[in-house]
Amino acid sequence: MDHFEYRNGILHCESVDLVDLAGRHGTPLYVYSRQTILDHYGRLATAFAEVDPWLCFSIKSCGNLSILKLLRQQGCAFDVVSGGEVRRALEAGADPARIVFAGVGKSDEEINHALDVGVGYFNVESEAEMDNLASRAAAAGKTASAALRVNPDVDPKTHVYTTTGKRETKFGVDVERARNVFKTFHGRKGLNLDAIHLHIGSPVNDVSAYVESITKGLRLIDDLRGDGYTIRSLNIGGGYGADYETDQAPPAMQYAGAIVPLLRGHDLKILLEPGRTIMGNAGVLLCRTLYTKASGDKQFVIVDGSMTELIRPCLYGAFHFVWPVAPAGGLVPPQRSATLRLDGTRLVDVVGPVCESSDFLARERYLPPMERGDLLCVFTAGAYGMVMASQYNSRPRPAEVLIEGSAARVIRRRETYDDLVEAERLD
Numbered sequence: 338m339d340h341f342e343y344r345n346g347i348l349h350c351e352s353v354d355l356v357d358l359a360g361r362h363g364t365p366l367y368v369y370s371r372q373t374i375l376d377h378y379g380r381l382a383t384a385f386a387e388v389d390p391w392l393c394f395s396i397k398s399c400g401n402l403s404i405l406k407l408l409r410q411q412g413c414a415f416d417v418v419s420g421g422e423v424r425r426a427l428e429a430g431a432d433p434a435r436i437v438f439a440g441v442g443k444s445d446e447e448i449n450h451a452l453d454v455g456v457g458y459f460n461v462e463s464e465a466e467m468d469n470l471a472s473r474a475a476a477a478g479k480t481a482s483a484a485l486r487v488n489p490d491v492d493p494k495t496h497v498y499t500t501t502g503k504r505e506t507k508f509g510v511d512v513e514r515a516r517n518v519f520k521t522f523h524g525r526k527g528l529n530l531d532a533i534h535l536h537i538g539s540p541v542n543d544v545s546a547y548v549e550s551i552t553k554g555l556r557l558i559d560d561l562r563g564d565g566y567t568i569r570s571l572n573i574g575g576g577y578g579a580d581y582e583t584d585q586a587p588p589a590m591q592y593a594g595a596i597v598p599l600l601r602g603h604d605l606k607i608l609l610e611p612g613r614t615i616m617g618n619a620g621v622l623l624c625r626t627l628y629t630k631a632s633g634d635k636q637f638v639i640v641d642g643s644m645t646e647l648i649r650p651c652l653y654g655a656f657h658f659v660w661p662v663a664p665a666g667g668l669v670p671p672q673r674s675a676t677l678r679l680d681g682t683r684l685v686d687v688v689g690p691v692c693e694s695s696d697f698l699a700r701e702r703y704l705p706p707m708e709r710g711d712l713l714c715v716f717t718a719g720a721y722g723m724v725m726a727s728q729y730n731s732r733p734r735p736a737e738v739l740i741e742g743s744a745a746r747v748i749r750r751r752e753t754y755d756d757l758v759e760a761e762r763l764d
């Protein structure tokens with residue numbers, strides 16, 4: 338699952354004692370395990386090796402430059418969704434030809450810049466965008482490689498906000514319209530439309546949803562080839578799960594076991610866009626208890642981390658396992674589970690300092706007794722954690738530290754009050 342483990346009653350990341358680390362770097366603090374990143378990347382690469390795919394790491398899940406560099410060194414390509422993410426990929430040393438650019442609303446500036454730097458593939462989400470891309474590329478004397486994002490109308494059985502492959506969502510073009518898009522744009526100056534892109538949602542722990550969407554995608558590719566079009570690649574998207582609870586997500590081999598047989602013999606370059614499955618378990622958020630208080634029947638643990646560091650509980654009602662870094666009475670959790678209830682624990686809500694009732698990190702959990710000063714770990718926070726952090730309530734964003742064995746390296750410094758006001762000091 339990951340390299341965050343209790344040793345002698347204290348949580349460690351690889352060989353680093355997290356009580357010491359929090360003492361040195363302060364809280365709230367994001368901590369990443371290099372080995373966990375490599376393990377998850379390696380498992381995915383091995384599981385899908387037969388189809389020799391491009392693994393395009395989805396930068397939106399975790400954009401820190403040091404982590405992008407680490408992944409690039411492993412051979413990763415990148416999935417981006419904005420000009421800012423193109424910048425991050427390039428700054429991390431990515432080969433622009435191995436960047437794929439998705440998103441329903443690419444601006445003219447973003448398209449021009451991506452053409453300029455030579456982004457490998459545009460995942461195009463509408464006829465209007467295809468038209469704009471073709472015109473801009475032709476005007477610049479370039480040819481853009483394009484994949485048509487198809488909406489397969491498959492239910493990934495995940496949160497409604499992160500469901501993207503259902504017809505009623507804004508993403509992609511209906512399968513029925515796809516053939517027409519090829520008819521309209523085939524041979525258009527500035528455009529080389531020769532690929533299909535699918536992405537049904539995130540996280541998708543139901544492997545059969547991929548089977549359904551890829552089967553529809555392959556049927557479409559057969560039809561398009563029958564119509565005389567050349568289709569070179571199929572991007573099957575991201576969405577592979579992470580263990581928010583122990584053994585919650587299917588292992589990479591299980592996804593591949595169902596997906597790879599479908600892809601055999603189709604003569605397609607296969608692309609994947611994993612984010613969460615690589616980074617989710619590779620990061621935690623450390624917080625320190627500021628106060629505890631009772632209110633009516635409820636017990637609150639008020640920590641210095643909040644919805645501004647990790648918005649997932651507030652936004653999606655997402656579950657993150659939380660546990661003290663050095664639990665009282667040596668009460669170490671035997672597994673990470675939403676229903677864990679050990680003797681000696683008590684029912685609490687873990688909340689942050691932000692002025693909203695939606696500012697909680699964990700609700701109705703049985704935790705060991707916690708006191709002012711005690712550290713709490715929020716697990717599986719490596720994906721969609723820091724990237725979604727805000728400065729709401731004028732809270733500087735936290736630092737990020739990458740652990741390698743017994744070494745800890747700051748990979749993003751903690752923001753300061755100066756950072757909060759810098760862009761507004763205009764006179």
Ligand code: LLP
Nearest residue numbers: 395398536539575576577610611612613721
């Ligand atoms: N490809 C495309 C086109 C995507 O839109 C996404 C995620 C991915 C790949 C990567 O998905 P992953 O492998 O990381 O599941 N903020 C939400 C997740 C939003 C996902 C958006 N798209 C959360 O915290 O759960």
